[in-house]
Amino acid sequence: MTIQTMRQTFDAMRAASLRAQTPPWSERADRLKRLRALVKDNRKEIAAAISADFFNRPFQETELAEVFPAIEGIDHALSHGRKWMRVQRRSTGLWFKPASSRIMPQPLGVVGILVPWNYPLNLAVGPMTAALAAGNRVMLKQSEFTPRFAELFATLVRASFAAEEIAVVNGDAEAAREFSSLPFDHLLFTGSTAVGHHVMRAASENLTPVTLELGGKSPAIIGPGAGFEKAVERILVGKTLNAGQTCIAPDYVLVPEGQQQRFIDSARRVFAAMYPDLANNNDYTSIVSPRHFSRLQELAALALQEGASAVPLSDMAPDAATRRFPPVLLTGVQDSMRVMKEEIFGPILPVMSYGAIDEAIGYVNAHPRPLALYLFEKNRATIDKVMHNTVAGGVSINDTLLHIAQDDLPFGGIGASGMGAYHGEYGFETFSKMKPIFHQSTFNGLGLFKPPYGKTFELMMKLLVR
DSSP, X not given: OOHHHHHHHHHHHHHHHHHSSSOOHHHXXXXXXXXXXXXXXXXXXXXXXXXXXXXXXXXXHHIIIIIHHHHHHHHHHHHHHHHHTSOXXXXXXGGGTTOEEEEEEEEOSEEEEEXXXXXXXXXXXXHHXXXXXXXXXXXXXXXXXXXXXXXXXXXXXXXXXXXXXXXXXXXXXHHHHHHHTSOOSEEEEESOHHHHHHHHHHHHTTTOOEEEEOOOOOEEEEOTTXXXXXXXXXXXXXXXXXXXXXXXXXXXXXXXXXXXHHHHHHHHHHHHHHSSSGGGOTTSOOOSOHHHHHHHHHHHXXXXXXXXXXXXXXXXXXXXXXXXXXXXXXXXXXXXXXXXTSOOOSSEEEEEXXXXXXXXXXXXXXXXXXXXXXXXXXXXXXXXXXXXXXXXXXXXXXXXXXXXXXXXXXXXXXXXXXXXXXXHHHHHXXXXXEEEEEEOOSSOSGGGGSSSOOHHHHHHHHHHOO
């Protein structure tokens, strides 16, 4: 889509939204059902396209991490959306009665969504579901790193939706910049913190409100009262899904002092059981591009040069031809190392130790607030201590990743990991104007408070301000 076509498409959507500013639930539900059918009926072709873009990604992983949550989110909206869009009664202050107050959810208009490459289906359909449930039109900019999926999805959308309902934009970084500069009624971006700055700057020219789903270094803390072996297994599952190319993947691990070797030994056993014969195992996802593969190699090599030690979890060496990058643990890392300064976004996992749990809490709090935090612990007092004394976009206790799969929980970052949230009703509200309405009664006391001010006014103010 050319820049001129992009702007023409936006203008047509804006005109359509003005013609039908508050579509009924029947119309919104129809769009959601068409989106559900698009995903469900074409899931094999979608998985094949994504696998080809990554060089290899198992069909099962796309089903689990993309198709299932996308359909589950749509079903949740279909079950609850009619209730979300109802006018909500609110209490009216005693001195303003018998007037009434209410909140009317209203579509914003045209919503822009910038989709990343790591989960190109789910991170498109999830925000689209919320925006459509709220009654909006949607423009979608897909990543140039997943071109086969992008072309397929654009074709499927054109076959299922009118251009004024959903429009898909494919193109490079220049297209993304132009897309971000359109005067959307709301813009959602999922991606890196660095690019998030550019998106927010472009949106600010139009005073477009933004939701930024970024990333950061999400810690996994194994507490002193954790089930250690199970904790290692669940951390490895969260780190190896999509080969660690997940915005909420555990980025580093904090283990009790003296437990580093135990973690390493357990991680080796767990990975060998999950991915036997890695070189010939199609259950393990490739790195999305040569550029991203080289970046991970540089991160690991530089960490070793700076004094860290590497513990590979497989005998297989990284393979540039297949972009298969086996997981590697790093010990002896320092905050000054590049690997501890930026989000890893791949299967490299620093393992650090702490003394008391307060030390682990202090380490997390000394760094930018993460998109996710994982705590493995059985003791309720320790859980409460960590929960009350850390801040993160979301938390899973005794597991990884799964808070993002809960449709009744908001998903979003805080600070450098993002702003705003979506999923379920929270997404509906993000893409709605929750319009407050005060309805004055025919009979009211307004006359007691207007000029000229005199003794009646003074008496009333004494009653109000006591």
